[in-house]
Amino acid sequence: MNTEILTLALYALAGALLASLLALIPALHVYNIAGIFILLAASAQQFIGGNELAMLLLGMIVGYAMLNTVSAIFLGAPDDSTIFIVLPGQKYLLMSRGYEAAVLTGIGGLGGIAILIALSPIAETIFGTLRSIVLPHLHWILAVIIVYMLMAEWPKGGDRGATGLARLWDAWKGLGAGILTFVLSGILGIVLMYSSPVPTDRAFQNLLPAFVGLFAVPWVMDNVLSGAQIPTQHIAKTFDAPPSMIARGVFSGALGGLFAAFFPVVTGGVGGYLAGHATAQRDDRVFIISQGTSKFLYYVGAFWLFFLPTARIVKGGMSGMLATIYTPTGPDLYYVSVGLIAVCGVMSFFLLLLYSRAAVWLVQKVNYRYISLATLFLLVGLVYFFTGLGGLAVMLVAIPIGWLPVLWGSRRMNCLGVLLVPITLNLAGLGPTVAQWLGLI
Amino acid sequence: MKGISHFITGVAVGTFFPDAVRAAADGSFILVLGGIGGILPDTIDFKFARFLEEPDILIDPHPERFEAQKIADEIAAGIDRVGATHKKQILKCNTMRLGPDWWQQYSLKFDTQKSEVVVKLGPIVNTSQMPLPESEREWPEGRATIHTPLLPTYGEFMTVDIFSGPSFALEWRNGRVEIDFIPWHRQYSHSIFMALLFGLICGGLFFLLGSSLYVTAGLIGAFAVMAHVLEDQLGYLGSNLFWPLTKVRSTGMKLIHAGDAIPNFFTVGTSCMLIIFNLDRFSPQPLIDPLVYWGVLWLPFPIMLVYFFVRKFRADMLKRIPLLAQQEGDLVAETQEVVDA
Numbered sequence: 001m002n003t004e005i006l007t008l009a010l011y012a013l014a015g016a017l018l019a020s021l022l023a024l025i026p027a028l029h030v031y032n033i034a035g036i037f038i039l040l041a042a043s044a045q046q047f048i049g050g051n052e053l054a055m056l057l058l059g060m061i062v063g064y065a066m067l068n069t070v071s072a073i074f075l076g077a078p079d080d081s082t083i084f085i086v087l088p089g090q091k092y093l094l095m096s097r098g099y100e101a102a103v104l105t106g107i108g109g110l111g112g113i114a115i116l117i118a119l120s121p122i123a124e125t126i127f128g129t130l131r132s133i134v135l136p137h138l139h140w141i142l143a144v145i146i147v148y149m150l151m152a153e154w155p156k157g158g159d160r161g162a163t164g165l166a167r168l169w170d171a172w173k174g175l176g177a178g179i180l181t182f183v184l185s186g187i188l189g190i191v192l193m194y195s196s197p198v199p200t201d202r203a204f205q206n207l208l209p210a211f212v213g214l215f216a217v218p219w220v221m222d223n224v225l226s227g228a229q230i231p232t233q234h235i236a237k238t239f240d241a242p243p244s245m246i247a248r249g250v251f252s253g254a255l256g257g258l259f260a261a262f263f264p265v266v267t268g269g270v271g272g273y274l275a276g277h278a279t280a281q282r283d284d285r286v287f288i289i290s291q292g293t294s295k296f297l298y299y300v301g302a303f304w305l306f307f308l309p310t311a312r313i314v315k316g317g318m319s320g321m322l323a324t325i326y327t328p329t330g331p332d333l334y335y336v337s338v339g340l341i342a343v344c345g346v347m348s349f350f351l352l353l354l355y356s357r358a359a360v361w362l363v364q365k366v367n368y369r370y371i372s373l374a375t376l377f378l379l380v381g382l383v384y385f386f387t388g389l390g391g392l393a394v395m396l397v398a399i400p401i402g403w404l405p406v407l408w409g410s411r412r413m414n415c416l417g418v419l420l421v422p423i424t425l426n427l428a429g430l431g432p433t434v435a436q437w438l439g440l441i
Numbered sequence: 442m443k444g445i446s447h448f449i450t451g452v453a454v455g456t457f458f459p460d461a462v463r464a465a466a467d468g469s470f471i472l473v474l475g476g477i478g479g480i481l482p483d484t485i486d487f488k489f490a491r492f493l494e495e496p497d498i499l500i501d502p503h504p505e506r507f508e509a510q511k512i513a514d515e516i517a518a519g520i521d522r523v524g525a526t527h528k529k530q531i532l533k534c535n536t537m538r539l540g541p542d543w544w545q546q547y548s549l550k551f552d553t554q555k556s557e558v559v560v561k562l563g564p565i566v567n568t569s570q571m572p573l574p575e576s577e578r579e580w581p582e583g584r585a586t587i588h589t590p591l592l593p594t595y596g597e598f599m600t601v602d603i604f605s606g607p608s609f610a611l612e613w614r615n616g617r618v619e620i621d622f623i624p625w626h627r628q629y630s631h632s633i634f635m636a637l638l639f640g641l642i643c644g645g646l647f648f649l650l651g652s653s654l655y656v657t658a659g660l661i662g663a664f665a666v667m668a669h670v671l672e673d674q675l676g677y678l679g680s681n682l683f684w685p686l687t688k689v690r691s692t693g694m695k696l697i698h699a700g701d702a703i704p705n706f707f708t709v710g711t712s713c714m715l716i717i718f719n720l721d722r723f724s725p726q727p728l729i730d731p732l733v734y735w736g737v738l739w740l741p742f743p744i745m746l747v748y749f750f751v752r753k754f755r756a757d758m759l760k761r762i763p764l765l766a767q768q769e770g771d772l773v774a775e776t777q778e779v780v781d782a
Contacts, residue, residue, distance in 0.1 A: 091542070091567065129728050133721045136466040143473050144452055151480050152444050154487055156604050159535045160501075164493035171492050171605075277445040278709040279702060284571065428468050 005336055008055040009343065015059025016344040020351045022060075023067035026077030026216060026375050028382055030064035030299075031317040035204040042325045050326040051333065058303060058337055059344045061318050065299035066348035067355060069105040069292070073098055074359035075375045076223045077216040080419070081298060083412055084269040085291045086219060088284050096234045098363070101288055102356040103239055104249075106349045108292020111250030112257060113345040115297065116304060119258075120338045123304075127262060128311035134263075139427035142265060145274070146182075146420050152277070153178050153411055177408030184401045185214060185414065186421025187438070188394075193422045193431070194440040197390035204321065207418070209383045209391035213398025214415040216379055218406050223372040230368045233360040241285045249289025252279040256290065257297025261305060264315060265423040268298025270416060300341055307337045442672050442699055444480055446708040450672060451479020451665030453712040456719035458657050463723060471658055474643050478665025481639060482673075485630035494608060494625045496533035504537045504545040509583030513560040516549070517585035520558070520611055520618050524589030527613040531624065534606040542567045546602035551594050551620055556587045559598075566602050590617040627690050631673060631680030636666040672708070673699075696750075703749035710742045 019030050034057055041053045048056075072082035073089035085105060092101035119126070134141065158171025188210060192198075198206050241249075252275045260271030272294030276287060302316030306323070309331045314323045328334070363371060383391045398418075405412045425431040435441045455475030456462055465472045498519040500512050519530050537545040546563030560583035565576035592614065601607065610624035629635060644659025652658070673680050676699055679691035697704040714734070721729045 091571075130717070132728060133717060133724065136724075137720055139468065140465050140470050140472050143470050144476050147473055147476050148445070148448050148480070151477070151484055152448070155492075158492045159605050161492075164495065167492040168489065171488070175488065274445065277443060278449075279706050428470070 008051060008336060009340055011052045012055040012059035012062075012340040012344050013347065015056040015061075016063035016348050017059075017351075019060035019063030020067045020348060020355070023064045024070055024355060025382070026071040026075050026220075026379060029079060029208065029211075030060050030068075031321070032205055032208060032386055034060060034318055035321055038321050038325065051328075054307075054322060054326060054328060054333075055337070055340060057318055057322060058340060061299050061303050062341055062344040063348045063351070065296045066106060066109045066345060067352050069102055069295075070352065070355050070359050071375075073102050073105075074356075074363055075371060076219045077375050077379065078219060079211050079215055080416060081268040081295050083215050083415075084273060085288065085295070088288050091284070092288075093230060093233070093363070094228070096231045097236070098230075098233050099356050099360050100234075100236050100239055102352060102359075103236075104241065104285060104288040105292030105295070106352040107239070107241070107246060108249055108253050108289040108294075109296040109345060109352075110349055111246065111289070112254065112293040112296035112300065113342050115250065115254045115258075115293070116301065116341060117338060120335070124308050124311055127305060127308065127313060130262065131311065131313055138264060139424055141263065142420060142424040142427065145266060145270065146417075146424065148274070149270070149411075149413060149416075150179060150182060153414075156409055174408045174410045177404050178410035178414045181401060181404045181410060181414040182417040182421075184404075184417070185398075186417035188398060188401065189418035189420075189422040190425070190431070190435055190438060191440060192394065192418070193426075194435040194438075197393050198387045199390060202387055202391075205386045205391070209387050209394040210398045210418050212379050212383050213395035214402040214418060215412065217376065217395070217399050218402040218412075220372050220376045220379065221403075222406055224369055224376065227369050230363045233364060235357060235360065241289065245283065245286055246289055248279070249286040250293045252276055252286070253290035253293025253295075254297060255279070257294035258301055260294065260298040261301030262313070262315065264427075265419045267416065267419070268295040270413065271298060273413065296345075300345075304337065304341065307334045309334050442676075442697075442708060443705045444483060446705045446712075447483065447669045447672060448476050448480040449709050449712040449716075450668045451475040451477070453715040453719075454479070454664045454668050455661040456716050456723075458661060459723045460654060461657050461661060462720060464654055466720075466724070469654070471647075471652075471654055471661065474658055474661045475665040478636075478639055478643070478662045479669055481666055482627075482630040482635060482669050485635075486626045486628075490625040490628070490630065491605070491608075491623075494531060494533075496608060497530040498532040499535070500533065500606075501535040502537060502547065504539060507537075507545075507547065507562050507580065509547075509560040509562060509581060510585070511583070512547075512549070513558045513583035513585035516558045516560070517587045520587050520591070520620075521589050523611045523613055523618050529613070530611045531608060532611060533608040534601045536601055536603060536606045539565060543573070544568070544602045546570075546572075546600055548598040548600045550596070550598045551591065553591045553593055553596065556591065558585050558587060559583070561598075563600060563602070568603050570600075570602060587618075592617045592619040594620045595622065627673065627678065627680035629681065629684040631670050632682055632684035633667070633670070634684055636663045636670065639663060639666045675704075697753075701749070703745050707742050707746045707749075711739070714739055714742075 022028055022030060022033055041048050068082055069085055069089065072078040072086045073093060076086060076090055078086040089101045092098055153175060155171035156174050158167045161167035161170050192206055192210060196206050198209065253272055255278065256271030256275030257268055259274065260266045260268045272291045275294065276290055303318045305313035305315060306319035307328050314320055383395050402415055405414060422431060425434050432441060452472060452475045455472040461471045498515060500515065502512060516532060519532055523530050539545055544566050546566050548561055548563055550559040552559055562578060562580040564572035566572050599607065607623060610621040612619050612621055640659040640663025643662030644655045647655035647658035670680055670682065674693050675696045676693040677695050679693040681687055681690050718729060718734060721727050
């Protein structure tokens with residue numbers, strides 16, 4: 001057993017190391033590579049066993065969850081889960097504190113590990129029961145989240161105007177753009193679900209071009225056009241966050257991350273956003289820590305639920321793909337997975353410190369506009385590589401939708417309509433009807 | 442309370458209707474009405490009412506030509522004008538935007554002890570209200586004497602910095618001028634009338650859609666708005682509960698401030714637990730043991746609340762702040778939440 005655990009640990013550490021490198025490439029999601037691994041493993045089962053593959057993927061997701069903030073903060077290329085970190089992260093970068101922001105997300109991630117360990121003995125009971133209760137209600141719970149997202153966006157203008165109606169129009173321009181963003185991205189999501197131009201043999205990469213177009217390209221292009229200058233960065237020896245602040249951030253992020261890990265379609269960013277509201281957090285540092293925790297638990301927690309001995313909840317891309325060829329068995333493997341999450345998480349934290357220093361060096365040595373341009377070319381290249389011309393077409397449609405919030409100052413979170421709308425409609429049994437209205441089927 | 446607390450309370454209210462929960466399990470979205478009703482009163486105020494208010498005194502300063510004395514004089518003259526004419530005036534303070542993420546902060550204070558208005562320039566701040574280091578300039582402060590007696594009000598400096606600035610109603614009341622913060626908030630939108638109206642709209646909509654649940658939909662809508670209104674009564678400032686019969690906002694129960702973290706977390710946590718409990722209770726095979734659920738799992742929430750009240754009452758004993766000042770402080774906090782969101 002000990003040798004077996006050691007073998008599994010080696011696979012997990014290798015996965016974490018690999019993912020830590022992948023996480024540095026903007027927009028390259030761990031699921032993109034994991035999908036390829038699973039396809040290869042399915043046809044080469046004599047070389048790698050199910051448990052080994054599962055632990056390799058576990059390490060990959062832990063490494064990715066801890067390190068994907070580096071590209072979000074230093075290159076300004078976020079995805080659906082880091083979209084909330086990029087704004088405070090880039091703000092910190094412009095205040096010479098980019099390294100500190102990255103470390104704060106890492107501390108949040110470490111907090112996430114502690115939460116997983118603490119919950120591991122009771123997770124089976126809690127999540128198993130909860131799943132049985134809420135399963136028939138997921139459609140309206142997601143609708144409630146959508147309604148809150150849209151109703152809780154408040155006007156950012158409206159001060160100036162000769163008449164009340166002029167002020168109202170000024171205030172509603174941004175809100176209207178937010179709603180329009182949500183509707184358009186929702187329609188894009190329905191199109192991708194029912195009639196995607198991405199080739200069917202690459203169907204597991206279906207959302208990559210949409211995410212790159214909605215989240216990463218507008219931000220990177222904004223950095224290119226604005227010609228942002230990055231000031232000299234300070235590598236802090238200590239971080240400016242007392243234990244009570246870390247506890248508040250981790251607590252808030254844990255609520256959001258576990259919510260996101262459990263509920264379909266809710267991403268770590270949205271979970272963290274909801275939990276931040278629920279726990280009335282205001283401080284930037286608490287927010288960054290909480291997003292670090294939430295993001296970690298969203299990715300890792302969802303995969304961890306897959307190992308629950310009897311409940312075995314399949315949620316998230318990684319467990320969804322793995323479940324097609326593998327079923328974990330027994331409490332031993334569950335506790336091994338918890339232990340390896342901790343080991344890989346701690347190793348990834350130290351890698352985060354290292355890579356963040358490297359990123360600091362890069363943004364100081366090379367003109368940030370050139371970095372942003374290189375990132376942009378990389379994003380387009382990756383989309384073409386993984387999804388072909390069909391994917392590029394999807395990305396080109398997604399970019400103007402992703403630009404709407406940038407131009408009108410509304411929330412970028414509204415782009416998550418691409419996931420929330422089609423899944424909510426499908427859960428309510430309305431997806432095919434709406435697809436029919438749109439002439440997709 | 443914060444928007445999410447009101448919203449989730451509204452959803453929880455809806456789950457007390459067994460037919461709504463069963464319909465929801467079969468694909469209906471009826472319970473979403475509870476959330477909409479829960480946040481509706483603030484939506485009406487912060488997305489509509491505030492922009493339709495016409496200011497009588499408009500402070501619209503320029504960041505490079507900031508005239509603190511002139512602003513203080515203008516505000517003091519407005520207060521004196523109310524004293525002389527007994528006619529209500531609306532004062533609106535605009536913000537100064539410097540760039541996509543930068544704002545020039547200034548602040549003002551109504552010093553009722555010295556009968557003065559004080560205005561001063563602050564630092565440049567970003568949209569998270571974090572000051573830009575070394576951006577505070579040496580700038581002359583503005584002080585103007587008010588010659589009319591004032592009712593006690595929020596006595597600290599109020600910052601005017603990001604997004605939309607605050608407004609104040611200057612009104613003659615009991616021989617003094619009352620400075621009423623954000624006068625467009627918690628009026629008709631936070632009344633029993635609004636609860637009935639929204640209930641009728643929800644019921645009517647479901648009736649028109651041919652749903653047999655139109656009565657339940659109406660009740661969910663009405664009770665969700667009412668839950669928001671009642672939660673607001675827990676604060677220092679209540680609302681204009683009986684609009685259009687009454688004209689002024691009532692005093693609340695003075696238990697919490699709108700932005701207090703623990704009461705908000707208690708509300709969200711308890712509402713979530715109520716939702717799960719009700720979904721289980723009205724399902725064909727309930728799984729939850731109520732004794733364990735409420736007796737053990739819920740316990741941290743009331744413990745936190747007790748801790749909050751013990752600390753709050755100790756603090757209240759030490760500093761005696763006039764009620765009006767507390768009420769206006771509550772409004773400042775609530776507006777802040779909308780800004781943060």
